[in-house]
Amino acid sequence: GAGVSQSPSNKVTEKGKDVELRCDPISGHTALYWYRQSLGQGLEFLIYFQGNSAPDKSGLPSDRFSAERTGGSVSTLTIQRTQQEDSAVYLCASSLAQVPRTDTQYFGPGTRLTVL
């Protein structure tokens, strides 16, 4: 079946603009995760959704970052007033989240964000 998809693949924006990144998880996956991959910080967790609620937002770096998930499916990560340090690859992952011992996160191809 289809894997996790993300759009856009690449996004170039100017400092101060808002951007929206989209993630389509694997059908039936109730858990959804956002991660950020940057040269200086490596791979960092941002936020986790179970269904439409976000029980763990601990990784969001500032209040400029927000995310929502609707219909237990598509998620959007929004970055307001982008800064150059926001430049990174934003990865989305999803999992079935039914049996913890066998739960596996499957990743999308990521969105490369460049803030000029």
Next chain:
Amino acid sequence: AQTVTQSQPEMSVQEAETVTLSCTYDTSESDYYLFWYKQPPSRQMILVIRQEAYKQQNATENRFSVNFQKAAKSFSLKISDSQLGDAAMYFCAYRSDGANSKLTFGKGITLSVRP
């Protein structure tokens, strides 16, 4: 908080040879899961192998196997009969036990395969 350390930023291996990628982690938990993910230039993270901490037997997946040393908090990946397609960045990751939990990643290691 858990931490994952991959101290080697780069490694190189001759095609058909064996290579071992190192990973150590720090945790106070007794139940957890460990993963190796592969990230080729396409950016898509691909699960290579997983290990449950409660299992003493080391996981294997075809040419990939792990050496899991729970007491030493070490989790290395061995790639046998290396192929050109194995060239990628490899990340070691930790996940706590529980219904849903974020992955904590190491910095990654870039593996190159010489023909």
